[in-house]
């Protein structure tokens with residue numbers, strides 16, 4: 131017990147002495163201390179800002195493309211058949227069943243046009259790898275209700291792929307879930323699903 135007390139005294143004493151000289155040192159060099167502290171704070175803030183801005187940066191290309199498509203959609207005539215347009219302007223993998231709900235047809239119209247605008251190719255036909263089909267999806271998958279489609283993104287370069295995915299997310303908005311699945315594999319695709327309401 132006695133030894134522990136002595137140790138505690140020594141440690142407290144040492145801490146006091148170090149604090150005393152530390153504070154004295156800081157007081158003496160207050161100006162330099164503040165400059166260093168200020169510089170460190172500034173650099174940390176700038177560092178965080180640069181680091182996190184990557185995550186919050188708005189994709190201007192995606193926003194522009196999305197606004198154009200929304201605008202074009204308001205101008206299509208009432209006789210315009212979106213389902214026919216979608217079927218004619220998409221490629222489908224063998225076995226794909228394109229029986230989907232009208233909200234998915236609208237989403238596909240927008241998706242086709244995101245691809246075409248970003249790729250600057252007015253005839254580009256994106257490939258649907260799955261829609262209302264009966265193999266490979268989980269039991270309660272929205273695919274079986276015509277409320278989800280998978281679309282290929284694996285053959286695009288990195289920057290184009292990012293613009294297309296961002297463009298689709300911004301254009302489709304909050305009523306759809308867009309998931310980038312099986313990244314880096316032969317089956318890499320976007321899963322686009324109508325949200326359950």
Ligand SMILES: [Zn+2]
Nearest residue numbers: 278279280321
């Ligand atoms: Zn899917």
